[in-house]
Amino acid sequence: MVGAVTSGGDAIARASGGDPTWTIAEIAAEFGVTHRTVRHYEELGLISPERRGTTRIYRRRDRTRLNLILRGKRLGFPLEQVRTIIDLYDSPRGKASQLEYCLAQIDDRRADLEQRRRDIEDALAELDTFAARCRDDLDRLR
Amino acid sequence: MVGAVTSGGDAIARASGGDPTWTIAEIAAEFGVTHRTVRHYEELGLISPERRGTTRIYRRRDRTRLNLILRGKRLGFPLEQVRTIIDLYDSPRGKASQLEYCLAQIDDRRADLEQRRRDIEDALAELDTFAARCRDDLDRLR
DNA sequence: CGACCGCTTGACGTTAACGTCAACGTAAAG
DNA sequence: CTTTACGTTGACGTTAACGTCAAGCGGTCG
Structure with missing residues (x-):
């Protein structure tokens, strides 16, 4: 070895x-x-x-x-969409047109991810207010 | 009407x-x-x-x-998991034990969502550095 | 009253993302 | 040299999340 x-x-x-x-x-x-x-x-x-x-x-x-x-x-x-981003990461970027295409794709992905982030923030916020209400109810039971 | x-x-x-x-x-x-x-x-x-x-x-x-x-x-x-959270939101919460169960479930969901948020932050960060490199390359082409 | 529209149920088809099984090759271990 | 372990290629099975007919029911419009 x-x-x-x-x-x-x-x-x-x-x-x-x-x-x-x-x-x-x-x-x-x-x-x-x-x-x-x-x-x-x-x-x-x-x-x-x-x-x-x-x-x-x-x-x-x-x-x-x-x-x-x-x-x-x-x-x-979905895996197909995963492929597009992987392909993006090692796509040819020699020419200006290719770089511009990349940047456009990146913007698309960004928008998608940011939508998801908003969804997550919303879900977390709802969970928090729900948890607060639960704790309130629990306190009131004592 | x-x-x-x-x-x-x-x-x-x-x-x-x-x-x-x-x-x-x-x-x-x-x-x-x-x-x-x-x-x-x-x-x-x-x-x-x-x-x-x-x-x-x-x-x-x-x-x-x-x-x-x-x-x-x-x-x-998955929809089954969606169901669990929906059920959580209108599950019975009259007794203390039920409220405690709810709070535990909420913590589980929180952990899950926060993992996803980290994944998203990471993905966005990577996209950003990648975009920066693209813009650099593009500038250097001129 | 007949035609048509929207709603309902049932049943089978489809796609994605693997699981599972069979049959085979090969290389190290006894 | 046979067994054992790991790797490979098919090929078919399965689950989730609907799509896509087909056939029938009930109101309403002309």
Whole structure:
């Protein structure tokens, strides 16, 4: 075994010289999903790990994407929409027209996220007033 | 036609004396969903409109619930989870034990919503730095 | 009175996001 | 060299959230 490994039950970095890689099982376990889920994301083109022969090899880039995907899911975005934002993040931005398109897309996403933020603020505010009423009622019962 | 109606293409309040009611078509149109969707929510027990004979009659209470449902959907909550929060809002709160249960539930929901808010803040922050980089690149192209 | 409109119920279809199962390859371990 | 563990490709199953007919009922308009 080579290389300084921080260990601790985590997935272990392979390829002593290069950057660390992970197997599908390690990735799945670490992100709290099944290997089927990971494969599903690949089928949809959300991630595209390298192959050593037929075996999938995951790198940092894939982990970054998985984080984006799972956050998107927590936020309730459909995977297709998650794809558009991932594609946005590594779309070609060489030409001015492409950059302007990116900026436009970003504005769209911003608007969407801010709508959700408002919804969340509203929901939290309602919960708070409801909780206050509950506490009042509880106090009055004593 | 009786009663002060603000009109304007909106659904019109019926039942001159009592409180306003709406048909399923009006409700659906106003909330931007299909009547099938409204019926689906009823099948899941999320709303339970009155009946005049066989026809559904929607009141303010149903509209409140529909607002909760649709906001829950925008936030990506499954309808079953939406139901739990709706049920929470009009659950019995006469006894202290019930009020304490409510407060506990509220804390759960709060935690969930705050996680989502963090996710959204993160996503917005990333979008912002990405947008800044895009604008930089764009400036440098001139 | 017939036609039409809106409402209702039932039942089957569809899409997204996986779950699950079978069958196979391969590489290290006994 | 066989067993065992992990990985891979299909392919079909499942659940949620509706969509989409089909068929029937009840008022009202001409």
